[in-house]
Amino acid sequence: MTLLIKEVTKRFEGHTAVDRLSLEIPEKQMFGFLGGNGAGKTTTFRMILGLLDITEGEISWNGESINYDKSHLIGYLPEERGLYPKLTVKNQLIYLGKLRGMKKQDVVEELEYWLERFNVPEYMNKQVDELSKGNQQKIQFITAVIHKPKLLILDEPFSGLDPINVEMLKEAVIDLKEQGTSIVFSSHRMEHVEELCEHLCILHKGTPVVQGSLKDIKQTFGKKNLVIHGDLSFDFLEKFPGVLRYKKLAQGCELQIAQEEISQEIFQALQGQGFIRKFDLEEPSLNDIFIEKVGASYE
Amino acid sequence: MSKFWIILSHTYLTRVKTKSFLISTAITLLLIIGLANFQSIIGMFSDESGTEKVVVVDESGTYMEPLQESFAAIDEDIELIPFDGTVDEAQTAVQNEEYNALVAISTNADQLPEATYYANNIADSGNQMAIEQHLQQLKVVIATQQSGIDQATIADIYAPMSFETVALDESAKTQEELSQARGIVYIMLFVLYMAVIIYGQMIATDVATEKSSRVMEILISSASPVTHMFAKIAGVALVGLTQVGLVIAVAYGLIVSKQDEMTGEFFSSFGFENTSPTIFIYAIVFFILGYLLYATLAAMLGSLVSRIEDVNQLLTPMIMLIMVAFFIAMFGLGTPDATFIQITSFIPFFTPMIMFLRVGMLDIPVWEVALSIGILIGTIAVLAYIGAKVYSGGVLMYGRSGSLKDFKKAIRLSKKEK
Numbered sequence: 001m002t003l004l005i006k007e008v009t010k011r012f013e014g015h016t017a018v019d020r021l022s023l024e025i026p027e028k029q030m031f032g033f034l035g036g037n038g039a040g041k042t043t044t045f046r047m048i049l050g051l052l053d054i055t056e057g058e059i060s061w062n063g064e065s066i067n068y069d070k071s072h073l074i075g076y077l078p079e080e081r082g083l084y085p086k087l088t089v090k091n092q093l094i095y096l097g098k099l100r101g102m103k104k105q106d107v108v109e110e111l112e113y114w115l116e117r118f119n120v121p122e123y124m125n126k127q128v129d130e131l132s133k134g135n136q137q138k139i140q141f142i143t144a145v146i147h148k149p150k151l152l153i154l155d156e157p158f159s160g161l162d163p164i165n166v167e168m169l170k171e172a173v174i175d176l177k178e179q180g181t182s183i184v185f186s187s188h189r190m191e192h193v194e195e196l197c198e199h200l201c202i203l204h205k206g207t208p209v210v211q212g213s214l215k216d217i218k219q220t221f222g223k224k225n226l227v228i229h230g231d232l233s234f235d236f237l238e239k240f241p242g243v244l245r246y247k248k249l250a251q252g253c254e255l256q257i258a259q260e261e262i263s264q265e266i267f268q269a270l271q272g273q274g275f276i277r278k279f280d281l282e283e284p285s286l287n288d289i290f291i292e293k294v295g296a297s298y299e
Numbered sequence: 300m301s302k303f304w305i306i307l308s309h310t311y312l313t314r315v316k317t318k319s320f321l322i323s324t325a326i327t328l329l330l331i332i333g334l335a336n337f338q339s340i341i342g343m344f345s346d347e348s349g350t351e352k353v354v355v356v357d358e359s360g361t362y363m364e365p366l367q368e369s370f371a372a373i374d375e376d377i378e379l380i381p382f383d384g385t386v387d388e389a390q391t392a393v394q395n396e397e398y399n400a401l402v403a404i405s406t407n408a409d410q411l412p413e414a415t416y417y418a419n420n421i422a423d424s425g426n427q428m429a430i431e432q433h434l435q436q437l438k439v440v441i442a443t444q445q446s447g448i449d450q451a452t453i454a455d456i457y458a459p460m461s462f463e464t465v466a467l468d469e470s471a472k473t474q475e476e477l478s479q480a481r482g483i484v485y486i487m488l489f490v491l492y493m494a495v496i497i498y499g500q501m502i503a504t505d506v507a508t509e510k511s512s513r514v515m516e517i518l519i520s521s522a523s524p525v526t527h528m529f530a531k532i533a534g535v536a537l538v539g540l541t542q543v544g545l546v547i548a549v550a551y552g553l554i555v556s557k558q559d560e561m562t563g564e565f566f567s568s569f570g571f572e573n574t575s576p577t578i579f580i581y582a583i584v585f586f587i588l589g590y591l592l593y594a595t596l597a598a599m600l601g602s603l604v605s606r607i608e609d610v611n612q613l614l615t616p617m618i619m620l621i622m623v624a625f626f627i628a629m630f631g632l633g634t635p636d637a638t639f640i641q642i643t644s645f646i647p648f649f650t651p652m653i654m655f656l657r658v659g660m661l662d663i664p665v666w667e668v669a670l671s672i673g674i675l676i677g678t679i680a681v682l683a684y685i686g687a688k689v690y691s692g693g694v695l696m697y698g699r700s701g702s703l704k705d706f707k708k709a710i711r712l713s714k715k716e717k
Contacts (some may be wrong), residue, residue, distance in 0.1 A: 084514025
């Protein structure tokens with residue numbers, strides 16, 4: 001059940017929303033889609049779902065194109081949340097579940113399970129517009145997963161939720177992945193992607209600027225972060241060869257270095273200078289990579 | 300169950316369960332029941348006082364008897380009571396509300412009756428006119444007797460002239476057939492007009508609601524926009540059928556239960572008695588096609604707005620169109636063979652009303668009807684095709700809307716650009 005996106009381009013009137021995007025998302029994978037506003041994430045999702053036509057290239061899933069015959073295998077949580085405000089949670093899910101090929105009885109059973117899981121069993125017969133925004137989002141999430149899809153597309157699933165609910169949804173997403181669902185999700189919260197995804201892609205203005213597995217991306221990025229705490233002035237490190245970025249902290253400084261070897265040279269240079277409390281070589285965060293890659297093309 | 304049926308039944312059931320549907324249907328039914336019982340309702344209010352007592356002071360003493368006979372034959376509501384006193388005494392009695400009114404009849408110089416009507420309140424003109432009419436007849440009888448003309452001659456003078464209209468073209472409709480056809484055409488025009496406005500609005504609002512609540516994106520990721528659009532149109536059509544069906548059932552029940560009172564008048568004026576079944580078939584065909592045409596248009600327009608408030612603005616041109624069709628058809632009822640009517644009957648947006656009018660009122664060659672139906676079906680197909688395009692693009696399009704520019708934008712959004 002591999003999702004294959006091959007050289008896909010989408011052009012709207014005058015501008016290119018997605019430019020020659022190629023991706024391969026294997027089964028049982030969680031794939032992160034990063035990008036700023038207007039990077040082309042939602043457009044890509046809509047093309048995967050067949051809501052928008054592809055200008056060039058092709059998208060296939062398991063070797064076949066995605067059409068409405070497969071809609072019972074696909075779950076979708078759109079960025080713009082939408083439910084019928086005047087319908088009860090139950091009736092809403094029955095309708096949307098039936099459209100995904102479920103039987104009414106199964107919908108009710110699954111819904112009971114999910115409401116229980118999200119600690120909101122009392123919402124079964126409530127109208128959606130009586131619920132808070134965060135709780136509506138839980139219902140929205142249930143509509144995307146109730147039919148146990150094989151491919152799940154989550155557009156900004158965690159936005160607008162408090163930390164407890166974010167954790168609850170994250171666990172649900174991880175469970176689904178372990179049950180064999182391929183999940184594609186977008187976010188501009190780097191820490192979520194870092195935590196959940198093995199593979200990811202950073203889109204910028206419709207072009208993938210970084211893609212691959214999280215480990216590889218970090219490795220090939222090469223640059224590391226170095227945090228030093230101590231009782232001396234570290235200002236001289238700003239000009240130190242191999243130091244790319246220097247940020248003064250209250251108890252020391254934070255550096256970005258070109259390769260990890262530089263850290264050893266700095267370590268040498270600090271010998272005998274004063275009391276060093278902390279010397280910590282860190283992996284670059286996805287945040288750093290994102291700012292670097294996307295920021296670079298802004299310039 | 301296919302997705303078409305799921306969407307259709309959802310649309311139907313949610314619509315039928317809404318308060319607005321229940322209330323509007325209930326009010327319509329009450330209105331019909333009210334109309335059917337109009338006579339008895341009016342009677343209930345107006346007849347509280349029973350018969351009116353009118354005293355008559357007849358100075359000559361000769362008018363009272365024929366007048367009473369004349370009243371006995373027709374008016375039951377007025378009771379004439381001879382009064383043995385003077386006019387002044389009688390006036391006092393009326394003022395004391397012993398009687399409702401007073402008529403003083405005397406003989407003038409020409410030996411003819413003349414009368415004065417007295418009442419406390421002369422705003423209610425019903426009694427005065429009745430009495431005046433009876434006296435007038437009495438006067439004519441006396442006057443003619445005085446001039447020596449016999450009653451048969453009088454009857455001849457007043458008898459209505461015979462005036463008949465005959466169509467020379469043998470296939471043309473007779474006067475009787477025409478008035479019957481006019482009844483059916485009128486009903487069908489009115490029902491189609493109402494249906495387009497009410498159910499067109501319902502479709503557009505439904506689509507706009509799904510769009511504005513953003514549930515649309517989920518819907519069209521599970522069922523194709525085209526399926527969705529037509530399921531919606533059919534679902535609302537069923538809602539309409541339910542409503543109209545209920546109304547017809549109740550109306551039929553009332554007609555059956557009140558058959559004696561209502562045949563004659565009602566049926567002959569609307570021409571239900573012996574109309575040919577073909578006209579009913581035409582009515583159904585044109586009604587369905589007309590509904591489909593406008594419903595597709597409404598769904599398409601509904602898919603373009605992102606807020607429910609904008610629905611009416613965008614629907615206005617469509618409503619204008621059906622209104623123009625309706626008014627042309629109303630005009631055409633009087634002159635169904637005008638060139639203007641002939642031409643407009645081939646314009647698809649007017650065809651359902653105006654071609655039906657022509658079919659009902661005139662004898663139209665079959666090819667003309669077939670051609671107009673062909674054009675109509677063709678237009679519906681084209682509109683459905685464009686509609687589906689606009690729909691699949693439009694439902695993803697948000698932002699300020701309400702202009703027809705969005706049409707192009709929506710089509711572009713759904714179009715493959717190479």
